[in-house]
Amino acid sequence: MPSLLAQPAPTDATLRSAKPTALSAVKGMNDLLPEDMAIWEHVEATAAYVFRQYGYRAIRTPIVEQTAVFVRAIGEVTDIVEKEMYTFTDALNGEQLTLRPENTAAVVRAAIEHNLLYEGPQRLWYFGPMFRHERPQKGRYRQFHQFGIEALGHGSPEVDAEQLLLVWRLWEALGIKPEQRPALEINSLGASAERAAHREALVAYFSAHASALDADSQRRLGTNPLRILDSKNPAMQPVIADAPQLPDFLGDESRRFEDQVLDILTQAGVPFRQNPRLVRGLDYYNLTVFEWVTDLLGAQGTVCGGGRYDGLIEMMGGKPAPACGFAIGAERLIGLLQACAPLKTGPLLDVYLMHWGEGSTAQAMVTAEALRSRGLAVQMHAGGGSVKSQIKKADASGAQVAVILGEDERAAGKATLKPLRGQADQRTVLPGDLAEAVLCLTR
Numbered sequence: 001m002p003s004l005l006a007q008p009a010p011t012d013a014t015l016r017s018a019k020p021t022a023l024s025a026v027k028g029m030n031d032l033l034p035e036d037m038a039i040w041e042h043v044e045a046t047a048a049y050v051f052r053q054y055g056y057r058a059i060r061t062p063i064v065e066q067t068a069v070f071v072r073a074i075g076e077v078t079d080i081v082e083k084e085m086y087t088f089t090d091a092l093n094g095e096q097l098t099l100r101p102e103n104t105a106a107v108v109r110a111a112i113e114h115n116l117l118y119e120g121p122q123r124l125w126y127f128g129p130m131f132r133h134e135r136p137q138k139g140r141y142r143q144f145h146q147f148g149i150e151a152l153g154h155g156s157p158e159v160d161a162e163q164l165l166l167v168w169r170l171w172e173a174l175g176i177k178p179e180q181r182p183a184l185e186i187n188s189l190g191a192s193a194e195r196a197a198h199r200e201a202l203v204a205y206f207s208a209h210a211s212a213l214d215a216d217s218q219r220r221l222g223t224n225p226l227r228i229l230d231s232k233n234p235a236m237q238p239v240i241a242d243a244p245q246l247p248d249f250l251g252d253e254s255r256r257f258e259d260q261v262l263d264i265l266t267q268a269g270v271p272f273r274q275n276p277r278l279v280r281g282l283d284y285y286n287l288t289v290f291e292w293v294t295d296l297l298g299a300q301g302t303v304c305g306g307g308r309y310d311g312l313i314e315m316m317g318g319k320p321a322p323a324c325g326f327a328i329g330a331e332r333l334i335g336l337l338q339a340c341a342p343l344k345t346g347p348l349l350d351v352y353l354m355h356w357g358e359g360s361t362a363q364a365m366v367t368a369e370a371l372r373s374r375g376l377a378v379q380m381h382a383g384g385g386s387v388k389s390q391i392k393k394a395d396a397s398g399a400q401v402a403v404i405l406g407e408d409e410r411a412a413g414k415a416t417l418k419p420l421r422g423q424a425d426q427r428t429v430l431p432g433d434l435a436e437a438v439l440c441l442t443r
Protein backbone atom coordinates (compact mmCIF):
# COMPACT_ATOMS: atom_id res chain seq x y z
CA MET A 1 0.00 0.00 0.00
CA PRO A 2 1.60 3.32 -1.03
CA SER A 3 2.23 5.84 1.74
CA LEU A 4 1.09 9.32 0.79
CA LEU A 5 3.68 10.83 3.08
CA ALA A 6 6.78 9.58 1.26
CA GLN A 7 8.56 12.98 1.21
CA PRO A 8 10.45 14.26 4.27
CA ALA A 9 8.50 16.97 6.12
CA PRO A 10 9.66 20.52 5.19
CA THR A 11 11.91 22.24 7.66
CA ASP A 12 11.07 25.51 9.42
CA ALA A 13 13.32 27.39 7.01
CA THR A 14 11.44 26.18 3.92
CA LEU A 15 8.07 26.98 5.53
CA ARG A 16 9.19 30.57 6.27
CA SER A 17 9.62 32.42 2.97
CA ALA A 18 10.83 36.04 2.80
CA LYS A 19 7.52 37.44 1.61
CA PRO A 20 4.57 35.35 2.77
CA THR A 21 2.38 34.17 -0.08
CA ALA A 22 -1.25 33.29 0.54
CA LEU A 23 -1.72 29.61 1.30
CA SER A 24 -4.57 27.59 -0.13
CA ALA A 25 -6.57 24.56 0.95
CA VAL A 26 -5.42 21.09 -0.12
CA LYS A 27 -6.71 20.13 -3.58
CA GLY A 28 -10.01 18.29 -3.30
CA MET A 29 -10.61 19.48 0.27
CA ASN A 30 -13.18 22.23 0.46
CA ASP A 31 -13.85 25.10 2.80
CA LEU A 32 -17.49 25.47 3.76
CA LEU A 33 -18.03 29.21 3.92
CA PRO A 34 -20.72 30.94 5.99
CA GLU A 35 -22.96 31.28 2.92
CA ASP A 36 -22.76 27.48 2.39
CA MET A 37 -23.64 26.62 5.95
CA ALA A 38 -27.40 27.24 6.01
CA ILE A 39 -28.08 24.29 3.70
CA TRP A 40 -25.52 22.09 5.48
CA GLU A 41 -27.09 22.79 8.86
CA HIS A 42 -30.54 22.16 7.40
CA VAL A 43 -29.49 18.80 5.94
CA GLU A 44 -27.66 17.76 9.12
CA ALA A 45 -30.67 18.62 11.28
CA THR A 46 -33.12 16.89 8.94
CA ALA A 47 -31.01 13.72 8.71
CA ALA A 48 -30.54 13.59 12.50
CA TYR A 49 -34.32 13.96 12.92
CA VAL A 50 -35.16 11.19 10.45
CA PHE A 51 -32.49 8.83 11.89
CA ARG A 52 -34.03 9.34 15.34
CA GLN A 53 -37.49 8.59 13.92
CA TYR A 54 -36.21 5.08 13.17
CA GLY A 55 -34.53 4.56 16.55
CA TYR A 56 -30.93 5.23 15.49
CA ARG A 57 -28.58 6.75 18.07
CA ALA A 58 -25.56 8.89 17.21
CA ILE A 59 -22.00 7.62 17.49
CA ARG A 60 -18.71 9.45 16.82
CA THR A 61 -15.45 7.64 16.18
CA PRO A 62 -11.98 9.15 15.59
CA ILE A 63 -10.99 10.38 12.15
CA VAL A 64 -7.75 8.39 12.36
CA GLU A 65 -7.71 4.61 12.88
CA GLN A 66 -5.11 1.91 12.67
CA THR A 67 -4.68 1.09 8.99
CA ALA A 68 -5.58 -2.55 9.64
CA VAL A 69 -9.16 -1.52 10.54
CA PHE A 70 -9.81 -0.48 6.94
CA VAL A 71 -7.60 -3.03 5.17
CA ARG A 72 -9.31 -5.89 6.96
CA ALA A 73 -12.85 -4.57 6.49
CA ILE A 74 -12.81 -3.03 3.02
CA GLY A 75 -10.53 -5.64 1.44
CA GLU A 76 -6.94 -5.50 0.23
CA VAL A 77 -7.84 -5.65 -3.47
CA THR A 78 -10.17 -2.67 -3.61
CA ASP A 79 -9.59 0.80 -5.09
CA ILE A 80 -9.94 2.36 -1.66
CA VAL A 81 -7.26 0.25 0.02
CA GLU A 82 -4.98 -0.06 -3.00
CA LYS A 83 -4.77 3.59 -3.94
CA GLU A 84 -7.05 5.97 -2.07
CA MET A 85 -6.10 5.85 1.60
CA TYR A 86 -4.20 8.60 3.37
CA THR A 87 -1.85 6.36 5.31
CA PHE A 88 1.14 7.41 7.37
CA THR A 89 3.45 6.12 10.05
CA ASP A 90 3.14 7.62 13.51
CA ALA A 91 6.59 9.13 14.05
CA LEU A 92 6.52 8.35 17.77
CA ASN A 93 5.64 4.67 17.84
CA GLY A 94 5.81 3.54 14.23
CA GLU A 95 2.09 2.64 14.11
CA GLN A 96 0.51 2.56 10.64
CA LEU A 97 -2.42 4.98 10.73
CA THR A 98 -5.04 5.97 8.15
CA LEU A 99 -7.47 8.87 7.78
CA ARG A 100 -10.81 7.10 7.58
CA PRO A 101 -11.96 6.57 3.99
CA GLU A 102 -15.36 5.39 5.27
CA ASN A 103 -16.89 4.72 8.66
CA THR A 104 -18.50 1.28 8.70
CA ALA A 105 -15.21 -0.39 9.64
CA ALA A 106 -14.59 2.12 12.43
CA VAL A 107 -18.11 1.83 13.84
CA VAL A 108 -17.78 -1.95 13.91
CA ARG A 109 -14.34 -1.62 15.56
CA ALA A 110 -15.86 0.68 18.21
CA ALA A 111 -18.88 -1.57 18.80
CA ILE A 112 -16.59 -4.56 19.39
CA GLU A 113 -14.12 -2.60 21.53
CA HIS A 114 -16.90 -1.27 23.80
CA ASN A 115 -18.92 -4.47 23.75
CA LEU A 116 -22.01 -2.59 22.54
CA LEU A 117 -23.67 -5.71 21.18
CA TYR A 118 -23.66 -7.26 24.63
CA GLU A 119 -26.68 -5.02 25.34
CA GLY A 120 -28.45 -6.28 22.22
CA PRO A 121 -28.64 -5.09 18.61
CA GLN A 122 -27.53 -1.52 17.99
CA ARG A 123 -28.88 1.08 15.59
CA LEU A 124 -26.20 3.73 15.12
CA TRP A 125 -25.78 6.80 12.94
CA TYR A 126 -22.89 9.13 12.25
CA PHE A 127 -21.96 12.21 10.28
CA GLY A 128 -18.46 13.40 9.54
CA PRO A 129 -15.57 13.85 7.14
CA MET A 130 -14.02 10.94 5.22
CA PHE A 131 -10.80 11.01 3.18
CA ARG A 132 -10.00 9.35 -0.13
CA HIS A 133 -7.08 10.21 -2.36
CA GLU A 134 -9.13 10.31 -5.56
CA ARG A 135 -8.78 12.54 -8.60
CA PRO A 136 -10.93 15.52 -7.61
CA GLN A 137 -13.81 16.54 -9.85
CA LYS A 138 -17.36 17.85 -9.33
CA GLY A 139 -18.94 15.61 -6.70
CA ARG A 140 -15.71 13.72 -5.99
CA TYR A 141 -13.45 15.13 -3.31
CA ARG A 142 -10.49 14.06 -1.19
CA GLN A 143 -12.24 15.20 1.95
CA PHE A 144 -15.98 14.66 1.80
CA HIS A 145 -18.70 14.04 4.36
CA GLN A 146 -20.98 11.10 4.93
CA PHE A 147 -24.21 10.56 6.80
CA GLY A 148 -24.38 6.89 7.63
CA ILE A 149 -26.38 4.39 9.61
CA GLU A 150 -25.37 0.94 10.76
CA ALA A 151 -27.80 -1.62 12.21
CA LEU A 152 -25.54 -4.04 14.09
CA GLY A 153 -26.90 -7.41 15.23
CA HIS A 154 -29.93 -7.12 12.92
CA GLY A 155 -30.32 -10.07 10.56
CA SER A 156 -33.82 -9.93 9.16
CA PRO A 157 -34.77 -8.52 5.76
CA GLU A 158 -37.21 -5.99 7.21
CA VAL A 159 -34.21 -4.06 8.58
CA ASP A 160 -32.71 -3.76 5.08
CA ALA A 161 -36.11 -2.66 3.77
CA GLU A 162 -36.66 -0.24 6.64
CA GLN A 163 -33.31 1.45 5.94
CA LEU A 164 -34.45 2.01 2.36
CA LEU A 165 -37.78 3.43 3.57
CA LEU A 166 -35.74 5.72 5.82
CA VAL A 167 -33.75 7.02 2.85
CA TRP A 168 -36.97 7.57 0.89
CA ARG A 169 -38.38 9.50 3.86
CA LEU A 170 -35.21 11.57 4.04
CA TRP A 171 -35.59 12.61 0.39
CA GLU A 172 -39.17 13.62 1.21
CA ALA A 173 -38.20 15.46 4.41
CA LEU A 174 -35.64 17.44 2.41
CA GLY A 175 -38.33 18.51 -0.03
CA ILE A 176 -37.10 16.54 -3.07
CA LYS A 177 -40.09 15.82 -5.32
CA PRO A 178 -40.65 12.09 -6.08
CA GLU A 179 -39.67 12.46 -9.74
CA GLN A 180 -36.38 14.19 -8.79
CA ARG A 181 -35.39 11.74 -6.05
CA PRO A 182 -32.38 9.50 -6.66
CA ALA A 183 -33.38 6.15 -8.15
CA LEU A 184 -32.87 3.05 -6.04
CA GLU A 185 -30.84 0.26 -7.69
CA ILE A 186 -30.73 -2.97 -5.75
CA ASN A 187 -29.08 -6.37 -6.06
CA SER A 188 -28.31 -9.42 -3.95
CA LEU A 189 -24.74 -10.69 -3.52
CA GLY A 190 -26.06 -13.87 -1.93
CA ALA A 191 -24.09 -16.04 0.47
CA SER A 192 -20.35 -16.63 0.31
CA ALA A 193 -20.66 -20.13 -1.28
CA GLU A 194 -22.89 -18.62 -3.99
CA ARG A 195 -20.41 -15.83 -4.60
CA ALA A 196 -17.60 -18.42 -4.77
CA ALA A 197 -19.46 -20.39 -7.47
CA HIS A 198 -20.12 -17.17 -9.38
CA ARG A 199 -16.50 -16.15 -8.98
CA GLU A 200 -15.34 -19.44 -10.42
CA ALA A 201 -17.63 -18.97 -13.41
CA LEU A 202 -16.40 -15.41 -13.83
CA VAL A 203 -12.74 -16.43 -13.78
CA ALA A 204 -13.43 -19.12 -16.39
CA TYR A 205 -15.36 -16.65 -18.56
CA PHE A 206 -12.91 -13.75 -18.31
CA SER A 207 -9.92 -16.09 -18.76
CA ALA A 208 -11.48 -17.20 -22.03
CA HIS A 209 -11.80 -13.50 -22.98
CA ALA A 210 -8.51 -12.31 -21.46
CA SER A 211 -7.52 -10.36 -24.60
CA ALA A 212 -10.60 -8.14 -24.16
CA LEU A 213 -9.55 -7.10 -20.64
CA ASP A 214 -7.52 -4.00 -19.79
CA ALA A 215 -4.40 -4.32 -17.60
CA ASP A 216 -6.30 -3.46 -14.41
CA SER A 217 -8.90 -6.13 -15.05
CA GLN A 218 -6.32 -8.75 -16.03
CA ARG A 219 -4.69 -8.17 -12.65
CA ARG A 220 -8.08 -8.39 -10.93
CA LEU A 221 -8.79 -11.70 -12.61
CA GLY A 222 -6.45 -13.37 -10.15
CA THR A 223 -7.43 -11.28 -7.12
CA ASN A 224 -10.96 -9.87 -7.24
CA PRO A 225 -12.75 -10.82 -10.48
CA LEU A 226 -16.09 -9.47 -9.23
CA ARG A 227 -14.68 -5.95 -9.48
CA ILE A 228 -14.11 -6.41 -13.21
CA LEU A 229 -17.90 -6.07 -13.53
CA ASP A 230 -17.54 -2.60 -12.01
CA SER A 231 -15.07 -1.41 -14.69
CA LYS A 232 -16.02 1.86 -16.35
CA ASN A 233 -13.76 1.19 -19.37
CA PRO A 234 -16.12 1.57 -22.39
CA ALA A 235 -14.07 -0.91 -24.48
CA MET A 236 -14.78 -3.64 -21.94
CA GLN A 237 -18.54 -3.15 -21.71
CA PRO A 238 -19.49 -5.79 -24.35
CA VAL A 239 -17.45 -8.52 -22.61
CA ILE A 240 -18.85 -7.46 -19.23
CA ALA A 241 -22.41 -7.51 -20.57
CA ASP A 242 -22.15 -11.21 -21.45
CA ALA A 243 -20.41 -12.28 -18.23
CA PRO A 244 -22.13 -14.75 -15.87
CA GLN A 245 -24.52 -12.92 -13.57
CA LEU A 246 -24.58 -13.45 -9.84
CA PRO A 247 -28.40 -13.68 -9.53
CA ASP A 248 -28.21 -16.91 -11.55
CA PHE A 249 -26.10 -18.46 -8.78
CA LEU A 250 -28.33 -17.55 -5.83
CA GLY A 251 -29.93 -20.35 -3.82
CA ASP A 252 -33.45 -20.44 -2.38
CA GLU A 253 -32.56 -18.82 0.94
CA SER A 254 -30.85 -15.82 -0.65
CA ARG A 255 -33.72 -15.41 -3.11
CA ARG A 256 -36.28 -15.52 -0.33
CA PHE A 257 -34.36 -12.87 1.60
CA GLU A 258 -34.22 -10.61 -1.45
CA ASP A 259 -37.91 -11.20 -2.24
CA GLN A 260 -38.89 -10.14 1.28
CA VAL A 261 -36.93 -6.88 0.99
CA LEU A 262 -38.40 -6.13 -2.44
CA ASP A 263 -41.91 -7.04 -1.32
CA ILE A 264 -41.82 -4.50 1.52
CA LEU A 265 -40.51 -1.82 -0.84
CA THR A 266 -43.29 -2.57 -3.30
CA GLN A 267 -45.98 -2.48 -0.61
CA ALA A 268 -44.59 0.78 0.78
CA GLY A 269 -44.57 2.36 -2.70
CA VAL A 270 -40.80 2.91 -2.92
CA PRO A 271 -39.73 2.51 -6.56
CA PHE A 272 -36.61 0.44 -7.29
CA ARG A 273 -34.78 -1.21 -10.16
CA GLN A 274 -33.04 -4.57 -9.80
CA ASN A 275 -29.52 -4.26 -11.17
CA PRO A 276 -27.76 -7.65 -11.40
CA ARG A 277 -24.45 -5.88 -12.15
CA LEU A 278 -24.36 -3.85 -8.93
CA VAL A 279 -21.41 -5.15 -6.88
CA ARG A 280 -20.22 -2.12 -4.78
CA GLY A 281 -16.59 -1.17 -4.25
CA LEU A 282 -16.06 -2.62 -0.76
CA ASP A 283 -15.59 -6.31 -0.04
CA TYR A 284 -17.64 -6.70 3.13
CA TYR A 285 -21.11 -7.06 1.59
CA ASN A 286 -23.38 -10.10 1.25
CA LEU A 287 -27.08 -10.43 0.30
CA THR A 288 -28.64 -6.95 -0.15
CA VAL A 289 -26.60 -4.22 -1.83
CA PHE A 290 -28.01 -0.96 -3.13
CA GLU A 291 -27.22 2.48 -4.49
CA TRP A 292 -29.37 5.56 -4.92
CA VAL A 293 -28.36 7.25 -8.17
CA THR A 294 -29.32 10.57 -9.74
CA ASP A 295 -28.62 11.92 -13.22
CA LEU A 296 -28.88 15.54 -12.01
CA LEU A 297 -25.24 15.69 -10.83
CA GLY A 298 -23.22 14.64 -13.88
CA ALA A 299 -20.68 11.82 -13.62
CA GLN A 300 -20.71 11.41 -9.82
CA GLY A 301 -24.38 10.50 -9.49
CA THR A 302 -24.31 7.95 -6.64
CA VAL A 303 -25.74 9.79 -3.66
CA CYS A 304 -26.03 6.84 -1.29
CA GLY A 305 -24.64 3.32 -1.13
CA GLY A 306 -24.88 0.45 1.29
CA GLY A 307 -26.05 -3.03 2.04
CA ARG A 308 -25.79 -6.02 4.32
CA TYR A 309 -22.46 -7.13 5.81
CA ASP A 310 -23.20 -10.17 7.94
CA GLY A 311 -19.60 -11.40 8.08
CA LEU A 312 -17.82 -8.17 9.02
CA ILE A 313 -18.28 -8.10 12.79
CA GLU A 314 -16.76 -11.57 13.13
CA MET A 315 -14.02 -10.68 10.65
CA MET A 316 -13.11 -7.68 12.81
CA GLY A 317 -12.73 -9.89 15.88
CA GLY A 318 -16.25 -9.72 17.36
CA LYS A 319 -18.78 -12.45 18.04
CA PRO A 320 -20.59 -13.32 14.79
CA ALA A 321 -23.52 -10.94 14.28
CA PRO A 322 -25.33 -9.80 11.15
CA ALA A 323 -25.51 -6.12 10.15
CA CYS A 324 -26.52 -3.70 7.44
CA GLY A 325 -26.17 -0.01 6.73
CA PHE A 326 -25.53 2.73 4.21
CA ALA A 327 -23.79 6.06 3.78
CA ILE A 328 -24.95 9.17 1.95
CA GLY A 329 -22.40 11.53 0.40
CA ALA A 330 -23.28 14.92 1.90
CA GLU A 331 -21.68 17.01 -0.86
CA ARG A 332 -23.63 15.08 -3.51
CA LEU A 333 -26.88 15.31 -1.58
CA ILE A 334 -26.41 19.05 -1.14
CA GLY A 335 -25.53 19.40 -4.83
CA LEU A 336 -28.79 17.62 -5.63
CA LEU A 337 -30.79 19.88 -3.31
CA GLN A 338 -29.25 22.97 -4.87
CA ALA A 339 -30.30 21.64 -8.28
CA CYS A 340 -33.87 20.75 -7.39
CA ALA A 341 -34.99 21.95 -3.94
CA PRO A 342 -33.03 25.09 -3.04
CA LEU A 343 -33.39 26.17 0.57
CA LYS A 344 -35.35 29.32 1.31
CA THR A 345 -33.74 30.72 4.44
CA GLY A 346 -35.12 33.54 6.55
CA PRO A 347 -32.89 36.30 7.93
CA LEU A 348 -30.33 34.98 10.41
CA LEU A 349 -30.15 38.23 12.38
CA ASP A 350 -33.05 40.01 14.11
CA VAL A 351 -31.39 43.22 15.28
CA TYR A 352 -28.50 45.43 14.24
CA LEU A 353 -27.73 47.68 17.18
CA MET A 354 -26.35 51.13 16.27
CA HIS A 355 -24.90 53.47 18.86
CA TRP A 356 -22.75 56.56 19.11
CA GLY A 357 -21.60 59.23 21.53
CA GLU A 358 -19.57 59.17 24.73
CA GLY A 359 -20.13 55.98 26.76
CA SER A 360 -22.54 54.43 24.23
CA THR A 361 -20.70 51.10 23.94
CA ALA A 362 -21.39 49.82 27.44
CA GLN A 363 -25.05 50.85 27.26
CA ALA A 364 -25.44 49.22 23.86
CA MET A 365 -23.88 46.00 25.12
CA VAL A 366 -26.26 45.87 28.08
CA THR A 367 -29.21 46.50 25.73
CA ALA A 368 -27.97 43.77 23.34
CA GLU A 369 -27.71 41.28 26.21
CA ALA A 370 -31.29 42.11 27.32
CA LEU A 371 -32.56 41.47 23.77
CA ARG A 372 -30.61 38.20 23.50
CA SER A 373 -32.15 37.09 26.80
CA ARG A 374 -35.51 37.30 24.99
CA GLY A 375 -34.23 34.96 22.30
CA LEU A 376 -33.32 37.57 19.69
CA ALA A 377 -30.20 37.40 17.50
CA VAL A 378 -28.39 40.72 17.86
CA GLN A 379 -25.29 42.09 16.19
CA MET A 380 -23.90 45.18 17.83
CA HIS A 381 -22.14 47.77 15.71
CA ALA A 382 -18.42 47.65 16.45
CA GLY A 383 -15.78 50.27 15.82
CA GLY A 384 -17.51 53.68 15.76
CA GLY A 385 -18.03 55.36 12.35
CA SER A 386 -20.49 57.96 11.12
CA VAL A 387 -24.26 57.54 11.50
CA LYS A 388 -24.49 57.14 7.72
CA SER A 389 -21.93 54.33 7.64
CA GLN A 390 -23.67 52.59 10.55
CA ILE A 391 -27.00 52.70 8.67
CA LYS A 392 -25.27 51.22 5.62
CA LYS A 393 -23.83 48.39 7.73
CA ALA A 394 -27.22 47.78 9.39
CA ASP A 395 -28.82 47.44 5.94
CA ALA A 396 -26.11 45.09 4.70
CA SER A 397 -26.26 42.92 7.84
CA GLY A 398 -29.51 41.24 6.77
CA ALA A 399 -31.10 42.11 10.15
CA GLN A 400 -34.81 42.79 10.24
CA VAL A 401 -34.65 45.90 12.44
CA ALA A 402 -32.08 48.43 13.59
CA VAL A 403 -32.16 49.57 17.19
CA ILE A 404 -30.59 53.01 17.50
CA LEU A 405 -28.97 54.32 20.68
CA GLY A 406 -27.67 57.71 19.48
CA GLU A 407 -26.87 60.68 21.67
CA ASP A 408 -30.46 62.04 21.43
CA GLU A 409 -32.06 58.72 22.32
CA ARG A 410 -29.78 58.14 25.27
CA ALA A 411 -30.38 61.70 26.56
CA ALA A 412 -34.14 61.07 26.37
CA GLY A 413 -33.82 57.58 27.95
CA LYS A 414 -35.30 55.91 24.85
CA ALA A 415 -34.29 53.86 21.82
CA THR A 416 -35.30 54.23 18.17
CA LEU A 417 -36.62 51.21 16.34
CA LYS A 418 -36.04 51.32 12.58
CA PRO A 419 -37.54 48.48 10.54
CA LEU A 420 -35.09 47.48 7.78
CA ARG A 421 -37.53 45.28 5.84
CA GLY A 422 -41.24 45.72 5.16
CA GLN A 423 -43.44 48.77 5.53
CA ALA A 424 -43.58 49.55 9.29
CA ASP A 425 -42.64 53.07 10.45
CA GLN A 426 -39.69 54.10 12.57
CA ARG A 427 -40.60 54.95 16.19
CA THR A 428 -39.09 55.53 19.61
CA VAL A 429 -39.73 53.19 22.54
CA LEU A 430 -38.88 53.03 26.22
CA PRO A 431 -36.10 50.56 27.13
CA GLY A 432 -38.59 48.36 29.03
CA ASP A 433 -40.77 48.01 25.91
CA LEU A 434 -37.91 47.47 23.46
CA ALA A 435 -37.73 43.65 23.38
CA GLU A 436 -41.50 43.31 23.00
CA ALA A 437 -41.57 45.88 20.20
CA VAL A 438 -38.75 44.09 18.34
CA LEU A 439 -40.44 40.71 18.80
CA CYS A 440 -43.67 42.14 17.31
CA LEU A 441 -41.74 43.18 14.20
CA THR A 442 -39.61 40.05 13.78
CA ARG A 443 -41.79 37.08 14.74
Ligand code: HAM
Pocket residue numbers: 101102103104132134139140141142143144145146148149150281282302303304305306307309324325326327328329330331332
Ligand atom coordinates in the same frame (compact mmCIF):
# COMPACT_ATOMS: atom_id res chain seq x y z
P1 HAM B 1 -19.39 4.17 -0.49
O1 HAM B 1 -20.26 3.76 -1.63
O2 HAM B 1 -17.93 4.02 -0.67
O3 HAM B 1 -19.89 3.35 0.77
O4 HAM B 1 -19.68 5.68 -0.11
C1 HAM B 1 -20.99 6.12 0.18
C2 HAM B 1 -21.26 7.44 -0.50
O5 HAM B 1 -20.26 8.39 -0.13
C3 HAM B 1 -21.19 7.41 -2.01
O6 HAM B 1 -22.41 6.95 -2.55
C4 HAM B 1 -20.97 8.88 -2.34
O7 HAM B 1 -22.20 9.60 -2.29
C5 HAM B 1 -20.10 9.34 -1.19
N1 HAM B 1 -18.70 9.39 -1.62
C6 HAM B 1 -17.81 8.38 -1.71
N2 HAM B 1 -16.61 8.82 -2.14
C7 HAM B 1 -16.74 10.15 -2.33
C8 HAM B 1 -15.85 11.20 -2.75
N3 HAM B 1 -14.57 10.95 -3.04
N4 HAM B 1 -16.33 12.46 -2.83
C9 HAM B 1 -17.63 12.73 -2.50
N5 HAM B 1 -18.50 11.80 -2.09
C10 HAM B 1 -18.07 10.52 -2.00
C11 HAM B 1 -19.34 3.46 2.01
O8 HAM B 1 -18.56 4.30 2.35
C12 HAM B 1 -19.92 2.44 2.98
N6 HAM B 1 -19.27 2.64 4.28
C13 HAM B 1 -21.42 2.59 3.08
C14 HAM B 1 -22.01 1.62 4.05
C15 HAM B 1 -22.39 1.86 5.32
N7 HAM B 1 -22.26 0.34 3.81
C16 HAM B 1 -22.75 -0.21 4.90
N8 HAM B 1 -22.83 0.70 5.83
